[in-house]
Amino acid sequence: MTLRLRLLLAFAFLSVVTAVAVAGAGYVRARDAIVQRAQDNAVIETTTRIEQLYPLPARPPDALALERIAGKVSGREGSALAQANGVSAGSMDSSVITPELRSLVSAGRVGWQRVPYGGGVWLVVGMQMRVSGGGSSGIEVYVLRPFTSEIQVVGELARNAWLIGGAGLVLALAMGFLAARGVLRPVRDLRMAAWRLGQGDLTARVPVRGRDELASVATTFNSTAASLEHHVGELRRMEADARRFVADVSHELRTPLAAMTAVTDVLDAETAALPGVAGQAARLVNRETQNLTRLVNDLIEVTRFDSGTAALALDDVDVAEVVSRTLRMRGFEVTATLPSGVRARLDPRRLDVIVANLVGNALRHGAPPVSVRLSVVESSLVIEVADSGPGLPEDVLPHVFARFYKADSARGRSEGSGLGLAIAWENARLHGGTLIAANRPGGGALFTLRLPLEGER
Known part of the structure; x- marks a missing residue:
């Protein structure tokens, strides 16, 4: 995986995490606030409508009275159900009332619950009606109100959160691309200079931009390359001097060696007539002269290879x-x-x-x-x-x-x-x-x- 790709992925990951954290937290808080406010308003509105029905008649409620109560508290968008002593009246579907909500209302508490109904989400609010002394009248009232608008607002919040996250991701990728380009340009220059240096171009240098860590690396590379160029130049000069010295010495030795070879050839022809020690000395001189001649010729041949003057006669x-x-x-x-x-x-x-x-x-x-x-x-x-x-x-x-x-x-x-x-x-x-x-x-x-x-x- 290239460094550019790693930088882009890092920026993308950071943007996704940030977007999820910020947009997600904002979405959850806004959703809870909207839902809670809608539920509170529904409870307050239902309670207000019921309070408008007080005082209750002293006689036990009949179906007509329950129908009137249900009609008063239902409102324009909702429906209601009033029941007492096993008698129910109203336009609300009683199947949406869950056992948990019935139990809560039977205990004398105000309860509400979101339920699926008619292809959407609705809010059911239930409570008991009280007599003037504060006791229970035995009448339970349930109101079914649509929760669609609040759900739409929550959905719009979710879509906005996704859009903000996507925009943040695109922005982060663009910033990551620009950052990677800015960071990798000195690295690319350094790589090319190192490649040229490895190919033998000792003049390769890296342009220094800015004063950051990469600029420090480029400065160090340039100093190292300059030092290497100096030392290699010195070594090449010394090597050239050494080759020139060997070539000069080899050529200078050829003339005296030619004379020595001629003399040793004469001595070699007379070694049989020379007494013991003198004959051995003559043979030794002849052999060593031949070895020295061979060494000089080999050195001359090597200098030709080193200087590039050796050629083929095909x-x-x-x-x-x-x-x-x-x-x-x-x-x-x-x-x-x-x-x-x-x-x-x-x-x-x-x-x-x-x-x-x-x-x-x-x-x-x-x-x-x-x-x-x-x-x-x-x-x-x-x-x-x-x-x-x-x-x-x-x-x-x-x-x-x-x-x-x-x-x-x-x-x-x-x-x-x-x-x-x-x-x-x-x-x-x-x-x-x-x-x-x-x-x-x-x-x-x-x-x-x-x-x-x-x-x-």
Whole structure:
């Protein structure tokens, strides 16, 4: 449920409760007052008419006398019934007199009661007539008066109460809509600014309106965004400086490394003629120079990926031929399943780097036999490199393609720079493909390279 809907429902509920409480209480009080006044007036009027008949004749009343009494007290709109000693007279229907009212009048009290009659509500008033000494004359008089006008007034009050409640509800909904609009506009602005900030737009800000709590939140958001923009800018500057430094150092090292490589190649050719310690030193220098050359080349390649200058030189190649040449040139002893006729548009040099890094990693850190399998799945080229070693620990799998990451921190420098798999992953991404590391159910690590057959998408 949205915040706007919750606000509207809250205003609607408040208006309904208020309307019911106010209009309902007013209706009940007005209804009771109208009914009570009408009943009092009817009793007073009936009592007045009866008092006009005093003094009563001394002889016992007969049917004619009761008829006269009933005619005097009935009035223009009502009817009356007078009875004494089992004799009744008058135009009133005696069936409307309830036993409760008869009992009350027989006890000498004035009673009244609303009863349904003729499709409406009528009022029956009953009392005894008294003789001059205050005693009972034995005559009971009942008057039936219409209560329709009072019921109509009460009904009109009820309709007005409903109309007032409905108008209050409509007004409350309108006020709720305006209030929700005013409250949600800063929230909407804040949401949009947060979304832009999450998309990398560090200049996103929220307009500050007023001095309420939402304005305070907007001010805090703007301060946080400004601080974040400053810190991210500093981090980006430092990262750019670090990348530039690595690139500059790598390029500066290439010239002396080229000279060192030439010298170590000469030393390597003469190591057999050198005495024991000198020969070992020459071989060590040669190996470390090669490792350093490989590290510098890897660093230069990484800086190209980071700067966005790495590009593909796409060509339509026979994938099996490229993979076979990679294995053959590096002397990798693996089991290869390379069906012929699989052609794809890709960068053969970068594919060579990927396969060489994957197979070299499997031979160094896994266990033989190592297998390389080429296949086509749907519209993708798939190359799987598997070894028979213990596999990759679960805590290593999420970081296996991270730069400079080594699962065994005790490994020496000569075992790799920690950039090979990272470069393989970047080359796969550059092709629009994926490189995934996993463990085989039977044991051993499995690296799966998946590239689109038609080159970069």
